[in-house]
Amino acid sequence: MIDGILIGLSTALSLQNLLFVMMGCLVGTFIGMLPGLGPMSAIALMIPIAATLDPAAGIILMAAVYYGAIFGGSTSSILINAPGVASTVATSFDGYPMARSGQAGKALAIAAYSSFSGGVIAAIFLLVAAPSLASVSLAFQSTDYFALMVLGLVAVAAFAGKGSMVKALLMTVVGLMLSTVGTDQTQGVARFTLGMIDLVDGISFLLLVMATFALSEALMAILRPKDDSARLEEKEASQKLGSMKVSREEVKEMVPVISRSSVLGFIVGVLPGAGATIASFLAYGTEQRIAGPKKGAEFGKGSVRGLSAPETANNAAATGSFVPLLTLGIPGSGTTAIMLGALIGYGIQPGPRLYLDQPDVFWSVIVSMWIGNIILLILNLPLIPYIARVLAIPSRFLLPLILFFSLIGVYFVSFNTFDIQLMVLFAIAAVGLRLLDFPMAPMILGFILGGMMEENLRRALLINDGSWSFLWERGLTLSILVIAALCLLAPPLVGWITKYRNRNTTDATPD
Amino acid sequence: MKTILTGAAVALIALAGTAHADGHQKVADIHFLIPGGAGGGWDGTARGTGEALTEAGLVGSATYENMSGGGGGKAIAHLIETDDGGTMMVNSTPIVIRSLQGVFPQSFRDLTPVAGTIGDYATLVVNTDSDVQSLSDLVAIYQDDPTALAIGGGSVQGGMDHLVAALVMKNAGTDPAQIKYIPYDTGGPAMAALLSGEIQALSTGLGEAIELARQGEVRILCLTSPERVDAVADVPTCAEAGSEGTEFVNWRGFFAAPGIDADTLASYQAALEAMYDTDAWAEVRDRNGWVEIFNSGEDFTTFLEGQEEQISTLMRELGFL
Numbered sequence: 001m002i003d004g005i006l007i008g009l010s011t012a013l014s015l016q017n018l019l020f021v022m023m024g025c026l027v028g029t030f031i032g033m034l035p036g037l038g039p040m041s042a043i044a045l046m047i048p049i050a051a052t053l054d055p056a057a058g059i060i061l062m063a064a065v066y067y068g069a070i071f072g073g074s075t076s077s078i079l080i081n082a083p084g085v086a087s088t089v090a091t092s093f094d095g096y097p098m099a100r101s102g103q104a105g106k107a108l109a110i111a112a113y114s115s116f117s118g119g120v121i122a123a124i125f126l127l128v129a130a131p132s133l134a135s136v137s138l139a140f141q142s143t144d145y146f147a148l149m150v151l152g153l154v155a156v157a158a159f160a161g162k163g164s165m166v167k168a169l170l171m172t173v174v175g176l177m178l179s180t181v182g183t184d185q186t187q188g189v190a191r192f193t194l195g196m197i198d199l200v201d202g203i204s205f206l207l208l209v210m211a212t213f214a215l216s217e218a219l220m221a222i223l224r225p226k227d228d229s230a231r232l233e234e235k236e237a238s239q240k241l242g243s244m245k246v247s248r249e250e251v252k253e254m255v256p257v258i259s260r261s262s263v264l265g266f267i268v269g270v271l272p273g274a275g276a277t278i279a280s281f282l283a284y285g286t287e288q289r290i291a292g293p294k295k296g297a298e299f300g301k302g303s304v305r306g307l308s309a310p311e312t313a314n315n316a317a318a319t320g321s322f323v324p325l326l327t328l329g330i331p332g333s334g335t336t337a338i339m340l341g342a343l344i345g346y347g348i349q350p351g352p353r354l355y356l357d358q359p360d361v362f363w364s365v366i367v368s369m370w371i372g373n374i375i376l377l378i379l380n381l382p383l384i385p386y387i388a389r390v391l392a393i394p395s396r397f398l399l400p401l402i403l404f405f406s407l408i409g410v411y412f413v414s415f416n417t418f419d420i421q422l423m424v425l426f427a428i429a430a431v432g433l434r435l436l437d438f439p440m441a442p443m444i445l446g447f448i449l450g451g452m453m454e455e456n457l458r459r460a461l462l463i464n465d466g467s468w469s470f471l472w473e474r475g476l477t478l479s480i481l482v483i484a485a486l487c488l489l490a491p492p493l494v495g496w497i498t499k500y501r502n503r504n505t506t507d508a509t510p511d
Numbered sequence: 512m513k514t515i516l517t518g519a520a521v522a523l524i525a526l527a528g529t530a531h532a533d534g535h536q537k538v539a540d541i542h543f544l545i546p547g548g549a550g551g552g553w554d555g556t557a558r559g560t561g562e563a564l565t566e567a568g569l570v571g572s573a574t575y576e577n578m579s580g581g582g583g584g585k586a587i588a589h590l591i592e593t594d595d596g597g598t599m600m601v602n603s604t605p606i607v608i609r610s611l612q613g614v615f616p617q618s619f620r621d622l623t624p625v626a627g628t629i630g631d632y633a634t635l636v637v638n639t640d641s642d643v644q645s646l647s648d649l650v651a652i653y654q655d656d657p658t659a660l661a662i663g664g665g666s667v668q669g670g671m672d673h674l675v676a677a678l679v680m681k682n683a684g685t686d687p688a689q690i691k692y693i694p695y696d697t698g699g700p701a702m703a704a705l706l707s708g709e710i711q712a713l714s715t716g717l718g719e720a721i722e723l724a725r726q727g728e729v730r731i732l733c734l735t736s737p738e739r740v741d742a743v744a745d746v747p748t749c750a751e752a753g754s755e756g757t758e759f760v761n762w763r764g765f766f767a768a769p770g771i772d773a774d775t776l777a778s779y780q781a782a783l784e785a786m787y788d789t790d791a792w793a794e795v796r797d798r799n800g801w802v803e804i805f806n807s808g809e810d811f812t813t814f815l816e817g818q819e820e821q822i823s824t825l826m827r828e829l830g831f832l
Contacts, residue, residue: 051798138707183582186694188612188667197581197588200614272703328706329723331699345798349722414548415577416585455696462693463661463709 005127007360008367011056018375020053020061021368025376028068029383033075035210035409038085039318040334042069047342055346055361060368062342066335067119067372070315071380074111078307079104079390080402082214084409086205086448087276087314090284092213093441094299094306101302102241104388109244110304111311112380114258118312119373121262122269122319127366131355134327136270142459143470145273147480149453152278153445154484155285168442171433175446178203185451186458198418207410207419208447211426212440214406218399219431241392242385250304253295257287257305258312265313269320273456275333276317277448283313289487300441319369326350326362537782538564538775539571544600546586548579556763557601559795560628560783566791569782584615591621596771599625599779603763604671607819611826612669619815623771626783627764627806627814629796631716633675633735635662635749638705639727646732646752649712650683657689663710665698665719669831672701675735675759676714677825682754688829705729716761717743718800735759759821762804764811780807 011017024046031042042065050058070087077083078095091111098107125133140148153172181192182202193199246254261283268279287309288299299306324330329351331337343350348361355362391398410419430440464470472478541564543557554577561573578586583606590600600622610618637643643652653660664672673694677687693710695701698719705713706728713720713729721743723729733749734740737758749757765783767776786792787803796803806814826832 047798051794138703141704141707141709183614183667185696186668188614188669190614197585197615200581200584201579273700324703328703328728329726330703330706337697337699341799344722344800349726351722351726352728353726414579416580418580459693459695462691465658465691 004359004363005367008363008365011360011364012060012367012371017057017060018371020057021064021371021375022379024061024064025068025372025379028065028070029072029075029376029380030068031065032069032072032084034072035076035082035084035206035214035405037069037409037412038073039066039069040085040338042066043335043338043342047338047345050342051345055343055348056364056368058342058346059361059365060371062339063365063368064372064375066318067115067315067369067376070318071112071115071376074115074311075108075387078107078111079388080214080398081217082402082406082409083209084206086209087280087317088310089209089213089277089441089444089448090280090310091307091314093284093310094301094303095311096217097300098302098307099388099391103243103302104391105242105244105384106246107302107307108384108388109246109381110250110254110307112377112384113246114254114261114308114311115315116373116377117258118262118265118315119319120370121259122266122316123366123369123373125263125266126319126322126369130323130327130366133270133323134352136267137272137324137328137330139476140271140273141474142273142456142463143474143477144480145271146453146456146460147477147484148268148271148274148278149449149456151480151484151487152281152285152449153453154487155281155288155445164437164439167438171438171440171443172446175443175448176450178208178443179447179450180454185455186462196418198416198422202451203422203447204410204414204419205448206413207423208426209444210406210410211423212430212443214402215423215427216430216434216440218402218406219427220434221395221399223431223435242388244381244384246304253304254308257308260290261287261309261312262316265316266320268313269317270323272321272324272330273452274317275321276314279317279320280310280314281445281449283309285487289491322365322369326354326365327352329354535568535785536571537569537785538778540597541570541573541779541782542595542598543573543575544586544590544598545575545577546579546583546600546602548577552763553583553601553603555799556603556629559799559801560601560765560786563786563789563792563795564782567786567789569785569789582609582614584609584617587615587617587622590766590768591617594768594770596768596775599765599767601763602766604761604818606766607815607822608669608671608674611819611823611832618819619766619812622766622769623776624808624811624815625765625767625776625779626808627762627804627811628783629764629801630760630762630804631718631802632740633672633759633761634715634717634720634746635676635679635732636705636713636715636720636724636729637711637732638708639730641711641730643712643732644730646679646683646747646749646754649732650680650685650753652711653680653689654685658691660712661691661693661710662712662714663693663695663701663704664714665695665701667694668692669826669829670694671761672714674822674825674829676712677829678759678821679733679735679749679754679757681825681828682749682757684755687825690829702729718802733757760804762806762814764806776808783807 028042031037043062046062046065050061073084073088074091077088077092078099081092081096083089083092095107183190190200264283265279268274287305288296321333321336325336331340460470543561545554545557547553564570565573643649662676666672673692681687698715704710724731731746733752734746735749735757
């Protein structure tokens with residue numbers, strides 16, 4: 001293994017390759033910041049360039065672009081509440097409130113540290129255990145994925161906030177309903193399309209999230225006119241905007257969160273049917289529960305833990321998704337599918353024999369992940385104060401810009417004007433719902449998980465000839481479902497028990 | 512499917528072809544209409560072909576337009592409506608299947624078929640650990656108890672992978688309507704399901720199975736080609752393996768507007784035909800792992816009619832029509 005690392009290092013550390021890493025990180029960060037363009041598009045754009053390079057340099061360039069784009073995506077989630085890809089939705093839950101309270105620089109710095117740690121720790125796991133983890137990738141079947149999606153949905157409780165559990169659940173159902181629009185993935189039947197050809201392919205995630213997060217946020221800001229004192233405060237706040245200072249207590253809070261989330265993220269990433277989005281939601285939900293009632297209540301309002309957990313997990317999962325790619329030759333996500341195409345272009349076929357036949361490729365991929373993460377941190381930390389100052393732009397300029405980029409971002413993917421109309425409709429509906437205190441996050445969660453949940457459930461039913469017995473007969477499925485049930489029932493139960501006890505003790509004191 | 516949507520949106524700008532106007536230029540400019548979003552299979556085919564054509568100087572310049580919606584129906588309607596002779600639309604086997612399913616009211620008959628350019632044969636594969644050594648073993652299990660054999664694929668029920676599995680089973684003398692077909696959203700997760708033992712067999716393209724077969728992870732039972740393919744010379748054709756007359760190719764190709772004039776059509780076909788001998792094409796082809804099939808003009812139309820006949824018969828037998 002040491003030999004392998006040395007081979008990888010000597011390839012990756014040449015001057016030319018270091019230049020490619022730097023260029024890739026910068027280009028990736030920039031592309032990732034644009035709404036609608038995520039890591040997948042960034043890599044797809046790099047393929048023609050990478051094809052002209054030798055394999056090691058090409059892979060290093062793509063890895064750098066990949067990590068750059070992931071970081072860039074978090075930036076737009078944090079600064080303007082516009083998560084361009086599903087895996088950064090959870091980042092916006094706490095990153096955006098933190099940025100709005102004038103701590104944009106800090107939020108970006110926490111995101112950078114967390115994704116760096118997540119990526120580096122996961123790359124260590126990959127290095128040590130990749131060949132033996134191939135079996136883990138294959139351990140999950142449709143029934144288990146269904147259970148995993150249920151567990152992800154249970155995380156909805158984490159977004160409920162104070163007393164609005166019913167509203168959160170209602171919005172989850174709205175999300176689930178929206179996910180059923182379009183051609184169903186089992187039988188190919190068009191559902192709820194109202195006879196409109198534009199709805200046959202369903203509602204795109206990007207459209208929904210841009211409409212309900214970025215657009216509605218910008219519209220809400222217009223509806224919320226500020227008085228002069230607020231404006232003065234804002235001016236003061238903008239002075240501190242770029243500050244990246246993270247206090248010692250906050251670092252202490254982050255360390256355990258990062259260690260847990262990177263393990264969780266990596267394991268979820270290894271499963272070809274799950275990926276970075278599920279990982280980020282699970283990490284967010286888990287940390288909210290672990291944080292306890294006091295710290296947990298800060299989630300959704302700019303909690304350090306709530307920002308750190310999904311950022312760590314999505315990067316760890318992105319690294320984990322290389323396990324099925326490199327050891328089985330199976331792409332688990334869109335991004336790794338593009339990577340697979342690029343590798344095949346070099347005449348490298350990932351699979352169980354790659355590790356033995358072409359160790360130099362295997363190791364340089366892993367080493368390039370470290371290098372990519374390190375360079376990204378070095379390059380981006382000095383840039384953060386400048387990026388954060390985007391928020392110092394007066395809102396009369398910033399808000400139209402956000403509206404413009406959100407709409408254009410969606411249009412550039414589908415090139416369909418119907419999508420713009422649908423977006424405006426969703427944005428207006430979202431503003432109405434938000435004025436009535438309905439949260440948007442559970443809806444997005446329901447929408448993202450709904451499609452996958454239905455697909456896996458129907459597949460499980462087909463395989464088991466319509467019998468539901470797999471829910472309790474398959475150990476792994478049952479265990480995940482039990483965890484989900486505990487997550488949902490434990491907080492009210494614990495609350496009830498403590499109340500009961502307290503009453504008992506108060507009853508007892510008069511004696 | 513939804514996940515592969517984003518892709519290369521900026522490639523629209525990046526790939527705007529730079530023209531070398533050589534003496535052998537066949538067409539001044541072509542506008543490619545892509546019925547799906549950026550980054551999908553259609554998108555890659557159109558942009559890759561356009562890149563090769565312009566790089567080789569066969570076409571002066573190429574422009575691209577993505578028009579997703581209606582499973583490809585929106586772009587078909589657009590091409591018929593504008594009747595613009597300067598446009599070529601990329602499409603593939605699903606134009607036949609979806610038209611039969613009634614996803615959109617038009618069919619390839621409402622357009623002018625230009626040529627089929629690339630293709631892939633279909634295969635049935637099993638895990639190497641499986642007891643199934645040959646197609647006849649698989650058929651025996653199926654005949655014994657159809658519910659004991661879950662066959663997966665990367666398309667919906669009634670979609671291409673399902674139809675191929677049904678075709679092989681039908682020609683092997685069994686009732687294809689009993690197939691327990693398990694749909695996955697793409698080939699990757701379907702392959703993972705085969706390796707994990709969730710399904711017993713997988714219907715997929717040769718391109719997706721060939722490397723894993725070389726590495727000893729899966730066994731290819733048969734190939735839907737008319738004769739054996741050099742790359743996997745020891746794999747029998749399905750006909751050899753006992754599925755009489757089974758032939759199927761998943762093609763990708765191009766269509767023009769219904770009212771295109773004969774000269775323009777001929778120049779498109781000449782440009783595509785000449786493309787195969789260029790280095791620019793060889794690079795694009797190898798980068799994407801495409802298999803060449805050239806099927807132009809009348810031959811292409813006859814082929815499409817044959818495929819439509821084959822698929823509609825199958826769909827009727829499976830109860831999808």
